[in-house]
Amino acid sequence: MTRGIKLFKILGIQVSLDFTWFVVFSLVVWSLAVGYFPVQYPGQVGLTYFLMGIISSLLLFASVLFHELSHSHVANKLGLEIKEITLFIFGGVAKLSKEPDDPMIELKIAIAGPLSSVFLAALFWVLKNIIETAIASPFITAILGYLVMINIVLVVFNLIPGFPLDGGRVLRAILWLRTGDVQKATEVTSSIGKGFAMLLIFFGIVQILAANFLGGMWAVFIGLFLQQAAESGYQQVLLKKALLGVNVKDAMTKDVVTISSDYAIAKVVEDFFFVYHFIGFPVVSDGHLVGMLTLNDVRTVPKQEWHNTFVKDVMDSNINNMIIEAKDNVMDALTKMISLEKGRLPVMDNNKLVGIITRQDIMKLMVIKQRPADWRGNRYFAVFRVNLFRRNKFINHLIPAVNILKKYL
Numbered sequence: 001m002t003r004g005i006k007l008f009k010i011l012g013i014q015v016s017l018d019f020t021w022f023v024v025f026s027l028v029v030w031s032l033a034v035g036y037f038p039v040q041y042p043g044q045v046g047l048t049y050f051l052m053g054i055i056s057s058l059l060l061f062a063s064v065l066f067h068e069l070s071h072s073h074v075a076n077k078l079g080l081e082i083k084e085i086t087l088f089i090f091g092g093v094a095k096l097s098k099e100p101d102d103p104m105i106e107l108k109i110a111i112a113g114p115l116s117s118v119f120l121a122a123l124f125w126v127l128k129n130i131i132e133t134a135i136a137s138p139f140i141t142a143i144l145g146y147l148v149m150i151n152i153v154l155v156v157f158n159l160i161p162g163f164p165l166d167g168g169r170v171l172r173a174i175l176w177l178r179t180g181d182v183q184k185a186t187e188v189t190s191s192i193g194k195g196f197a198m199l200l201i202f203f204g205i206v207q208i209l210a211a212n213f214l215g216g217m218w219a220v221f222i223g224l225f226l227q228q229a230a231e232s233g234y235q236q237v238l239l240k241k242a243l244l245g246v247n248v249k250d251a252m253t254k255d256v257v258t259i260s261s262d263y264a265i266a267k268v269v270e271d272f273f274f275v276y277h278f279i280g281f282p283v284v285s286d287g288h289l290v291g292m293l294t295l296n297d298v299r300t301v302p303k304q305e306w307h308n309t310f311v312k313d314v315m316d317s318n319i320n321n322m323i324i325e326a327k328d329n330v331m332d333a334l335t336k337m338i339s340l341e342k343g344r345l346p347v348m349d350n351n352k353l354v355g356i357i358t359r360q361d362i363m364k365l366m367v368i369k370q371r372p373a374d375w376r377g378n379r380y381f382a383v384f385r386v387n388l389f390r391r392n393k394f395i396n397h398l399i400p401a402v403n404i405l406k407k408y409l
């Protein structure tokens with residue numbers, strides 16, 4: 001389930017628009033129509049500027065999409081599956097099924113984006129020069145001029161060596177190649193990323209105080225977004241390290257309570273949800289696992305229907321996708337939960353249901369695994385203390401966030 005609008009498929013990749021995109025699109029159109037174009041191309045009516053703003057914004061987002069597609073295409077070629085790109089509030093986010101395991105792969109994927117933007121900047125520059133000499137239409141050349149400029153901005157911005165920007169990924173890959181330590185490489189580059197984000201926010205506030213409200217707000221927004229992305233990119237690496245070598249079987253909840261597909265919803269609510277306080281139960285029929293029923297499935301049924309609606313009518317029966325093996329790595333389970341947007345997975349061993357693993361199980365495990373003792377003697381210890389505090393806060397925020405997420409599953 002994607003929060004947004006599916007646009008089209010290209011190179012096997014689904015392109016979607018997040019709802020926040022429309023907000024940004026309107027803002028870009030507006031700032032171009034009232035700010036940028038009246039200066040670049042004076043003496044026109046408001047409607048002309050508005051039209052130029054719309055065309056330029058659409059081409060800007062096409063440029064961003066081209067940039068993201070270049071990353072994704074290279075990633076797909078190198079064996080990392082990317083099925084979806086969502087154009088977000090700022091730029092795009094390619095849905096990587098997992099982070100690259102090899103610094104060289106990371107390097108190639110990271111560099112593809114800026115190279116594609118350099119290509120676009122050059123292409124628009126050539127077009128601009130051709131149009132300038134051939135038909136001398138200031139309307140078109142002003143738009144092309146903007147596209148040259150904005151693609152150069154995209155290159156420069158993305159090459160800042162702070163993770164998770166492209167430049168940060170390149171630097172991370174180089175550090176990772178030289179030291180073999182992905183965690184430290186991520187820590188250093190995400191610190192640069194956060195430092196840069198702080199600078200951007202500071203710069204934005206100064207701009208706002210100097211009455212450049214629009215430009216200042218942009219800088220603050222992008223800074224906040226970057227800060228968040230740098231932090232969560234680092235968390236992901238820590239998570240991966242903490243969960244390395246831990247099997248699903250060690251993190252799952254055993255003694256799993258199952259329900260029959262023939263039970264009425266009323267019975268399930270009274271005898272299971274109210275009794276065990278679990279959010280979901282595996283469903284069995286003739287001794288076989290046939291589905292999962294969560295509280296949210298129940299919520300889709302009006303209360304007066306609870307007596308004549310059965311578990312099999314509302315359960316999620318797409319069970320083959322959901323199954324995880326007891327011997328699998330916990331990280332695989334988490335990756336699966338994220339890609340399926342599920343809060344829990346049934347665990348099988350030799351075709352037998354042996355447990356259930358939830359996001360909370362993994363979260364708990366992560367807290368236990370990441371003790372400050374592991375970090376003694378590390379020169380980043382001071383930094384880590386701050387991060388530990390943040391991380392606990394992060395987990396505390398994450399658990400309700402996951403619960404909210406579950407509402408939509």
Ligand SMILES: [Zn+2]
Nearest residue numbers: 113114158166
């Ligand atoms: Zn990029």
